[in-house]
Amino acid sequence: MSRLTRRSALGLTASAVAGLGLAGTAYAATASEHANGVVPTAGDGHAGHTGTMDHTGHDVPASFDEVYQGRRIQGEPVHGGGHAGHHGGYAVRIDGQELHVMRNADGTWISVVNHYETFANPRAVARAAVVELQGATLVPLA
Template identity: 40%
Template sequence: MKRRDVVKGIAGAAAVVAVPAGVIRAGDTWAAAHDDTGGEHSEEAVRDLYTEQYKGRTITVSQATGAVHIDGKELHVMKLGDGAYLTSMCHYRIEPTPLAAGRQAVDELRGANLLPSGTHHA
């Protein structure tokens, strides 16, 4: 692999990460953003979610949307054109699935709490 190929790859990843702050949604947890049933979720909504305990953290992935939550807080995940996933926590490593991206984010957090990835100021 040539040095210019590595530089092109890094530049491409940097371009993907340079998403305007207004596009990044932060703040609410998945439950707060999607709970319109007064606390009761339909059986279909429960089946859509995959939950896993990883290194003492709870990772929840929506199979329909690919949304990833760590301990109830949304992780900003970007789906790339080739079916790979990139997170705001680890923007230099591309993962094959949203769950793998969530696991990588937990590794990067090293026990810290997930903070909102950005806000839009008008």
Template identity: 45%
Template sequence: MYASPDAAPFTRRAFLRTAFTAAVLAGTAAAVAPVLRARRPRQTLTPAPLSEETYRGRHIAVDPVSASVRIDGRPLHVMRRADGSYLSGINHFESYGTPMELARAAVDELGTTQLALAAPHHG
């Protein structure tokens, strides 16, 4: 039986293409595996405790992990500055060293007024 001269290179080419594809896929899987393992949520035995206090008759709760602040159960919008200090929408012209300091200053500014409840986001 006669084989055309094009048959051998095509077979070699197909073999090499398949081998190359398999090698790339194996390398991609090896490279992606650590990333996928790292994305799994880590389990903690105990959640970080909230820092809570009553200041001028208002209940302040600060989550030290997320730096979220609540005054009388209502969220206070907190922003972290590049220098590590914090500011809020109550007084965005002054920054504070910790979220608790910021919460106390917000209570001072609010007086007896309650924080507005956050409007739900509709996307």
């Protein structure tokens, strides 16, 4: 008959805590993607695509132009010149003013307005910046 030792009890507890931590992280990541407007589309014939991807370049988000909370937000892929390398090859504007965005190594996006929070795509970054600005004008960086 096996006997439970202090060492095995601690090992089991550590394993359980690690498993719960991983499960919580996975849940938070999935919830964050849905909150940022990234919902996988079913039946589009391309595994791993989301409704925001442009089919001309599998790694480049599609262009957008919309009014969000009374502000006009626009985004489009850019090629060469300027700060395109920093921006991940993508330009985002709020009311015609450039919002500096950057693509992270893991494929998420950040902006100068929300640089501690990552987003799934440039549209989500622009929308979050509009919310964060609370009506203030976006000031160009020097």
